Amino acid sequence: MSAQKPRTLFDKIWDAHVVETLPDGTALLYIDKHLTHEVTSPQAFEGLRMAGRKVRRPDATIAVVDHNIATDASRYGTIEDPESRVQVETLEKNVKEFGVPYIPLTDKRQGIVHVIGPELGLSLPGMTIVCGDSHTSTHGALGALAFGIGTSEVEHVLATQTLLQKPAKNMRVSVDGTLALGCTAKDIVLAIIGRIGTAGGTGHVIEYAGEAIRALDMAGRMTVCNMSIEAGARAGMVAPDQTTFDYVKGRPFAPKGEGFDRALAWWKTLPSDADAHFDTEVRLDAAQIAPQVTWGTSPEDVLPITGSVPNPAEVADEAKRARMQRMLDYMGLTAGQRLQDLGVDVVFIGSCTNSRIEDIRAAAAIVKGRKVADGVRALVVPGSGLVKEQAEQEGLDRVLKEAGFEWREAGCSMCLGMNPDKLKPGQRSASTSNRNFEGRQGPGGRTHLLSPAMAAAAALAGRLADVRDFQPKGAV
Amino acid sequence: MQAFTTLTGVAAPMPEANVDTDKIIPARFLKTIARTGLGRNLFANLRYRQDGTENPDFILNKEPYRKAEVLIAHENFGCGSSREHAPWALLDFGIRCVIAPSFGDIFHNNSFKNGILPIRLPREVCDQLIEDAKLGQNARVTVDLERQVVVRPNGEEIRFEVDPFRKHLLLNGLDDIGQTMQHAPAIDGYEAKQKAAQPWLYSAAPGV
């Protein structure tokens, strides 16, 4: 492919994976890596079985349990909830029957699918990566094209290792300058969603660029890419650079030796060409981003922590006004209330957005030598068994436990209400996860999304708090 | 998959933007290994009160919308997660068509694969259809996929666009996998080429 028009990162990965273009422009796209979990796969395997089909490339597939499982010791016994148990058992039966590699609950590499993919070197730059889960966009941080699919598509990939896809539009979100103290990748992505809205990225793949993105470590880039779906985008990506290559090198399933060098040579060709065309461009100034927190039931309802609950009366559009009022009612808020005055019942640090070692370090740095406020339940749920092990080696578990946090086993936990970790109706939580939808963390639960450092500050204050008022007490 | 040709039925108005997949089917109902039976949990958090009884104010609990086959909403319907349980729940309830100004991408895709037709129409048109739908039994809407029109109760026809490939599959009730299997030689060829150029993608299965 020479002398062609300048291409974006997305275009390059896309072009390299088109098996065939159908007459109407739909591409048959080859999939390099397929991650599966217990919730969105049972009906897909069932479909294969009914049609007498096989998994085309078990070696390109990996399965793990994460959504349904308890995050305390009880998970190693029999799963109490009969439906959860059936889902986990069904996955175990399916991986055996179809020869799919599986990481069981008892393996210390078990964890949230979007944490373990990069961590184990299963997800690599330049790959097409899919999973029956919308936050597959996380893996785009490596410079891969990674997106979530439905169960019918899971079945399609299992059977054919391909997907039928229409090309997406290219969007570039540039974050210039440097972040102020106390601000993190989570604040960047919340600010982006606040700017472009939850439908802002619809039909697009977002490439995150600019100085502030380049300066992020891989965990931060994963946090940003993770929430691309909350901006409506199909995927999010960051061009691979030295930070990426250093991260990938030496991971268990990453290429080794000469293989790595060959891979590296290709990865280096991936970044967007200088004059590549983007259908949509958005620019933000990192220095203007303050620590963010959501107040409503959509991730776009976000404000700096210094803000106050907005007033529906000031909204002209009738439907929008009604919607805002409904959100305030659900969230138990009154217009004009200061966000920092909102007391919290639960603090949740975890989820595929913010459960990596860097996130846990950030939280531990804030809580070290301090105590969780009375009456607050605070949980830290590492994203994988390996993250947990690393944190324990660094003594972070001790810091957190001494402060009054629960230190749990890896899983999706309170990110979504389908395992024992749930909010009770009416409870207010400060949560590092990605969705503040009604009932997301349990029916009637009220979620405020924020960064791990902000969550730690909220746990100490017993209310939403500005992390800039809680500077670390010495090194952890 | 059940084919979709034309449909005449009751439309339920849901004049709300960002109806997310957690609203359509809350996570606690994803613990199923079947595709059917989810209809009773459709919009569960809105449809039922905390004691499990029906919330009489919710649109799908009112006559004639209990038998709605079409849903008309505002922007960004089905945003959020990739759960195919959302279209499964709609389908199991009896809804075969959703009309909105825009949709979450994955939901849009998932709908077609389950015989549900998602139709994008401008906000003003959706608002008109919502007003029609409020007339209940007196307002039956027709959706004709072959001719790509929505017929209002007053007989006015509104044209909509649909991807020709998706339309073909939907009209004939075909699933994609069978279609793709016909391209197996091309997939074989792609794999052979990729394996030569990027052997690291074909190293033995992770030893797990």
Ligand code: SF4
């Ligand atoms: S942590 Fe939350 S968002 Fe991530 S995969 Fe699990 S349930 Fe989904």
